[in-house]
Amino acid sequence: MMWSWIPGNWSLIWQLTWENLKLGVLPALYGLVISLPLGIIAARWRWFYPPTLTVVNIVYAIPSIALFVALIPKFGLTDTTVIIALTVFSLCVILPNVVEGMRGVPAAVTQAATAMGYGPLRRLALVELPLAIPVIIAGLRVGVVSSISLASVGQLIGVSSLGYLFIDGLQRSFPTEIYVGLVLVIVLAIICDLILVAVRRALTPWLARS
Amino acid sequence: MSFFSWAWDWITQGANWHGSGSIPPQVLAHVGYSGLSLLIAALVAVPAGVVIGHRGGKAAIVVTNFANAWRAIPTLGLLTLLAVYFGFSPLTWLLPLVALGIPPILVNACEGVAGVDPGVRDAARGTGMTTWQQIVQVEVPIALPLILVGVRTSAIFVVATATIAAEIGLGGLGRFIIDGLASSQYAPVAGGALLVVILAICVLALFALISRLVIPPGLRDQGRPQ
Amino acid sequence: MPIRKVVTAGLVTVSVAALSAVTACSSSSSSSSSSPSSPASTTAASSAASSASNPLSSSAPSGTVVVGSANFPENELLAQVYALALQAKGVKVTTKLNIGSREAYYPQIQKGAISIIPEYNGTLLSVEVDKTSTAKTTADVDAALASGLPSTLEVLNPATAQDSDSITVTAATAAKYHLKTIADLKPYAASMVLGAPPEFKTRTDGIAGLKATYGLSFKQFDPLDESGPITIAALTGGKVQAADVFTTTPAIVTDKLVSLGDPKANFAAQNVVPLVYKPAATPVITSTLNEVDSHLTTAALVQMVNAVVTDKQNYTTVAQAFLQAIGMS
Numbered sequence: 001m002m003w004s005w006i007p008g009n010w011s012l013i014w015q016l017t018w019e020n021l022k023l024g025v026l027p028a029l030y031g032l033v034i035s036l037p038l039g040i041i042a043a044r045w046r047w048f049y050p051p052t053l054t055v056v057n058i059v060y061a062i063p064s065i066a067l068f069v070a071l072i073p074k075f076g077l078t079d080t081t082v083i084i085a086l087t088v089f090s091l092c093v094i095l096p097n098v099v100e101g102m103r104g105v106p107a108a109v110t111q112a113a114t115a116m117g118y119g120p121l122r123r124l125a126l127v128e129l130p131l132a133i134p135v136i137i138a139g140l141r142v143g144v145v146s147s148i149s150l151a152s153v154g155q156l157i158g159v160s161s162l163g164y165l166f167i168d169g170l171q172r173s174f175p176t177e178i179y180v181g182l183v184l185v186i187v188l189a190i191i192c193d194l195i196l197v198a199v200r201r202a203l204t205p206w207l208a209r210s
Numbered sequence: 211m212s213f214f215s216w217a218w219d220w221i222t223q224g225a226n227w228h229g230s231g232s233i234p235p236q237v238l239a240h241v242g243y244s245g246l247s248l249l250i251a252a253l254v255a256v257p258a259g260v261v262i263g264h265r266g267g268k269a270a271i272v273v274t275n276f277a278n279a280w281r282a283i284p285t286l287g288l289l290t291l292l293a294v295y296f297g298f299s300p301l302t303w304l305l306p307l308v309a310l311g312i313p314p315i316l317v318n319a320c321e322g323v324a325g326v327d328p329g330v331r332d333a334a335r336g337t338g339m340t341t342w343q344q345i346v347q348v349e350v351p352i353a354l355p356l357i358l359v360g361v362r363t364s365a366i367f368v369v370a371t372a373t374i375a376a377e378i379g380l381g382g383l384g385r386f387i388i389d390g391l392a393s394s395q396y397a398p399v400a401g402g403a404l405l406v407v408i409l410a411i412c413v414l415a416l417f418a419l420i421s422r423l424v425i426p427p428g429l430r431d432q433g434r435p436q
Numbered sequence: 437m438p439i440r441k442v443v444t445a446g447l448v449t450v451s452v453a454a455l456s457a458v459t460a461c462s463s464s465s466s467s468s469s470s471s472p473s474s475p476a477s478t479t480a481a482s483s484a485a486s487s488a489s490n491p492l493s494s495s496a497p498s499g500t501v502v503v504g505s506a507n508f509p510e511n512e513l514l515a516q517v518y519a520l521a522l523q524a525k526g527v528k529v530t531t532k533l534n535i536g537s538r539e540a541y542y543p544q545i546q547k548g549a550i551s552i553i554p555e556y557n558g559t560l561l562s563v564e565v566d567k568t569s570t571a572k573t574t575a576d577v578d579a580a581l582a583s584g585l586p587s588t589l590e591v592l593n594p595a596t597a598q599d600s601d602s603i604t605v606t607a608a609t610a611a612k613y614h615l616k617t618i619a620d621l622k623p624y625a626a627s628m629v630l631g632a633p634p635e636f637k638t639r640t641d642g643i644a645g646l647k648a649t650y651g652l653s654f655k656q657f658d659p660l661d662e663s664g665p666i667t668i669a670a671l672t673g674g675k676v677q678a679a680d681v682f683t684t685t686p687a688i689v690t691d692k693l694v695s696l697g698d699p700k701a702n703f704a705a706q707n708v709v710p711l712v713y714k715p716a717a718t719p720v721i722t723s724t725l726n727e728v729d730s731h732l733t734t735a736a737l738v739q740m741v742n743a744v745v746t747d748k749q750n751y752t753t754v755a756q757a758f759l760q761a762i763g764m765s
Contacts, residue, residue, distance in 0.1 A: 002748060009750065061366050061410030063373045066387060066403030069396075070213050072540065076549055141278060149284040158507075158535030163286055167534060170290035171509050172745045173665045178294065182287045189282030193275075230656070297669040379631075379660040379670065389634035389659055394539035394563065 002176040017184050019079075020161040024148030025192065027083050031090030031143055032136075039098025040124065049099060060092040064153045072157065082154035082161075089150065090143035097139025101132030134207065137200040144196065145189045152185060213400050220401035231385065233405070239381035240409065243372045247304060248365050251311030256357060259319025263353070264345055270324045277313040285310055285371055293378050303375040310371055311364040318360025322353025355425055362417040369410050373402075383409070500528045501716055504550035507536045508662045509751075510599060510684060510741050514554035514708060516755035517740075521728045521764050525720055538563060546588055551716035552725070557581055557594055558704030560711065562640055569640075574705040590714050592725050594707035595732035601641070601703045602695035603630075604681035606671060610694040617697035618650050621678065625652040631667055631676030634659035641703050649702040654678070684734070686742045708732060724764075731762040 006013070042049040067085040075081040105128050113127045155163030165181030168174070201208060220226060227233050262269050288306035296302050326349050334348045350357075373384030386402030389395075501522060505515035512533050519529045532550060535541040542564055544550045557577045561569050565584040571577045574594060581591050603618050610616075613624050621628070636642035637657055646652040658675070660667040663682040671679040672691055681688060681695065688695060710725045736758065743754045759765040 005748065057366065057414060058407060058411060061370050061407050061413075063370045063384070063387070063403060063406055065373065066399070066406070069387075069391065069399055070403070076544060142281065145278060145282045149282050152284040152286050155286075155534060156507075156536055157540055158504075158532060160533075163284070164534060166284070166287045166290040167507065168509070168512075170293055171507075171661075171664045172748060173294050174748050175291060175294050176748075178287060178291045182284065182291065185284050185287065186279065186282045190279050193278055193282075294665065297666070297673065298675060376659075379658060379666050385659070389637070391537045391539055392634035392659075393638045394537065394542070394635075395638070396539070 001179065002174075005176050006180060013180065013184070016160060016162050016164055016181075017188065020148060020151050020163075020185065021188055021192075023079065023082055023086065023151035023154060023159070023161055024144060024188065027086035027147045028090045028094070028140060028144040030083070030087040031094050032140055034087070035091055035094040035098045035139075039095050039102060042095075042099045043102035053096065056092045056095060059088060064089070064150050065156055068154065068157050079159055081157065082151065082159045086147045086150055090147055093143045093146065094136070094139040097135050098132070101135030101139075102128055104135060105131045130204070133203050134200060137196055137203075141193050141196045144192045148189045148192065149185060152181070214404070216397050217400035217404035220397040221404060226401070231381075236381050236383055236385055237405065237409070239375075240369070240372055240383045240406075243303060243307065243375050243380075243382055244365070244368045247307035247372070248311055248361070248368050250304070251308045251364055251368070252315055252361055254308070255312045255315035255360075256319050259316045259357075260323050260345060260350060260353070263320040263323030263325075264341075264349060266324050270320050273320045274317055277317045280309070280313045283309055285374060289374050289377065298378070298380075302378055303372075303380060306374070307368050307372060311368045314363040314367070315357070315360040318356045318363075319353065322356035322360075323349045325356075326352050351426065355421065358417060358421055358425070362414065365413045365417070366410050369413055370406060373406060500530055501551045501721065502549070503529055503531045504535050504541055504545065504553040505531070505533045506538070506541065506553070507534045508664065509744055510682075510737070511554055513740055513744055513751050513755060515552075516751045517728060517732075517758060518552060518554060518710060518725060520752065520755050521724050521759055522721060524759065524765050525724050527718075527721060527724070545711060545713055546586060548588065548713045548715060551713045552721070553711050555591065555709055555711040556599060556706040557591065557709045558600070558641075558706040560591070560709075562704065563635070567640055569704075572701040572704045574707050577705050577707075578709075588714055590712055590717070592710045592712060592717075592722060593729050594709040595729035595737075597708045597732045597734045597737040598706045599682050599684045599708065599734075599737065600706035601632075601636075601680045602683050602698070603646070603678055604671065604688065604693050604695045605678050607692045607694055609677060610696075615694065615696055617699050618646070618652070618702065619699065621696070622651055625654050625678075628654055628677035629656045629658055629675070630654040630678050630680075631658040631660045631670045632680035633662045633667075636680055645702045649700045684738045684741045686738075686746045689742075690746065708737070728759075728762075728764060731764075 038052070042052055064085060067088065068081055071081045071084055075084065109127060109131065110123060113123045118127065151161045152163030152166060154161050155167050162181045162185050165177040169177035169181070221233070225232075259273070262273050285306045288309060289302065292302040292305055323345075330348060330352065331344065334344045339347065372382055373387055375382045376384030376388040383402050383406050386398040386405070390398035390400075390402065503515050503519040503522070505512045515531060515533060519531050522529050535544075535550075541550060541553060545553055557574065558572075561571065561577050561581050561584070565581060569577075569580050569584075571580040578591070578594060585591065603621070605615060613620065615621060630643075632642065637659065639645070643654075643657060646654075658670065660670055660676075660679070663680065663685050667679050667681060668685070668687040668691060670676045671681070671693065681693065683695060687693060708729065710729070712721070712725075740754050740758055743749045744751055756765055
């Protein structure tokens with residue numbers, strides 16, 4: 001383990017970490033933005049969900065490198081290719097959780113809301129979604145963590161991330177680089193995970209009180 | 211879609227089904243890598259998850275968080291690290307795939323057992339079952355739908371990621387993807403990717419069948435997708 | 437309670453918007469990956485006139501040149517040498533390293549998303565330009581390239597440095613069978629496993645070339661990596677008995693491997709040469725790269741690759757040292 005490599009490459013390490021963070025967080029957020037309307041539709045119109053779920057399961061089975069390659073002709077060797085592919089994978093994880101979260105709202109609660117005079121939109125925004133938040137955020141956590149991890153595969157098509165340290169470390173038989181990359185990916189993922197847990201706690205104060 | 215036409219043309223070409231590096235041996239190799247990894251992951255994660263879930267309480271929460279952190283480990287990173295140290299040893303691809311397969315199974319086994327109705331547990335104890343009998347004859351069967359969902363999710367991850375074995379010169383369906391990329395031939399890349407997806411669909415079907423056979427009818431509706 | 441929720445939701449939205457803005461600014465499609473620790477490299481953040489909407493048809497934003505590299509250390513090293521030399525002459529450079537296979541980067545340089553990439557004339561010719569080419573010497577290969585490359589691309593002056601494929605065996609194998617050239621393998625090939633990069637299987641100077649030129653038929657072909665640790669481990673560990681090892685690989689010296697001679701020239705000349713997207717090639721760029729190449733000998737290249745792969749020095753450090761030695765930093 002060549003410790004001296006680390007101070008000698010601060011800017012490289014920092015830059016790769018920042019790139020990896022972007023490539024991990026953005027797809028998860030885009031995935032959330034797409035999953036919310038789709039999930040709400042799937043929760044409401046039951047027939048929509050099983051085919052959607054099958055498509056989602058199949059798409060998730062596509063190897064990430066294959067999806068990157070399929071997107072290159074349209075989007076080039078760019079961040080965009082990786083972000084789109086990772087958004088698709090995040091979708092696969094977040095969408096089922098949006099549906100489960102919405103379905104998990106007890107019928108009694110929605111009926112009470114209706115009884116109190118809430119229209120469907122208000123009920124959705126003020127009752128159903130808030131109650132679904134814990135499950136949705138659970139899905140978002142998985143989405144962010146797996147995106148941060150998968151982003152490293154983007155290096156195989158030249159999109160900069162901590163994956164560069166893995167590939168270069170292999171080619172030069174230089175484990176120091178790989179250790180640094182591994183630690184940073186895991187640390188990044190844990191930090192994002194903790195932030196999301198804090199967000200959940202902030203958004204669902206009633207759970208903390210109970 | 212041109213991806214599908216490339217892939218389909220390549221898959222249906224007879225020449226690709228004969229010879230040493232052709233489709234059947236690579237599918238077999240791929241199933242071999244995936245199957246072995248999944249088996250080991252299940253052998254580790256199911257008992258661990260069941261025991262922790264049975265104990266319940268804080269341990270179960272720790273497991274969920276730990277599994278989430280575990281999910282962060284990049285498979286590519288593990289693979290390159292092990293390749294530097296072990297070169298061609300089976301450990302190089304086995305460890306990353308097992309590491310990948312453990313979290314979904316662990317979390318689901320834990321949640322499945324922890325989520326067993328306390329009333330049912332009580333009833334089991336009331337009829338004189340020992341703890342061991344309680345776990346094996348009552349809690350595990352009730353948790354089985356969720357455990358199977360976890361194993362199925364793991365299976366899909368592992369099948370998709372077993373393509374990495376080709377990065378270090380081994381076989382499997384990743385061979386077509388890596389070789390195609392290296393030789394500037396899109397057809398095997400598309401074909402290899404499509405074959406992996408087809409294999410994954412077969413895995414889904416297989417698990418649907420297993421669920422039907424193994425899960426008692428009374429419990430069948432409990433398997434929520436994770 | 438609603439206020440708290442609204443505030444949190446607002447915070448989340450603002451951070452999403454901020455991140456998106458950061459992405460949009462710092463990643464204009466083609467020049468997105470900034471150069472690892474290259475001193476004066478600019479991210480193309482200044483190029484607001486970015487081609488974010490249509491990545492493929494974009495050329496690098498005017499004034500900025502994109503130097504790409506393939507996915508192996510020597511190529512990344514050469515890319516850094518070119519990039520730093522250009523920066524020393526005041527050219528704005530962004531690097532896009534470790535792109536991967538030619539299939540990935542060749543279309544990009546054809547369209548100008550990358551401007552410069554270090555190439556090897558022989559392989560470029562036989563893989564992308566003319567698969568049936570029989571040109572073998574540097575002069576013939578360069579002539580074939582000049583006439584065969586698409587109109588948007590050109591190659592500049594080749595360096596004398598070459599990094600060619602070579603069929604390599606361990607010292608023990610060479611001693612056992614008295615091997616000096618590839619032709620000597622003929623009686624033993626049928627019992628040997630050959631390891632090489634995956635594309636060796638389909639390249640004209642690969643399996644087919646060895647058969648045509650030397651009548652060799654190996655027992656089995658194992659696809660490995662680009663003359664990297666996997667290939668070396670396979671060769672020294674006995675998984676393969678002969679392997680395609682690139683001639684600048686440090687392991688040849690450190691592991692005492694024997695590169696067999698190629699008297700019938702199955703492998704063409706493989707001089708290092710810059711492949712350039714014509715519209716981006718200003719006179720400064722052309723003259724700088726030609727000057728660098730005039731100083732790039734095989735010995736210098738081997739020494740640099742050794743520093744990077746065996747001594748684990750940084751690519752930019754080694755590249756900078758070379759440029760300083762030839763007075764171009």
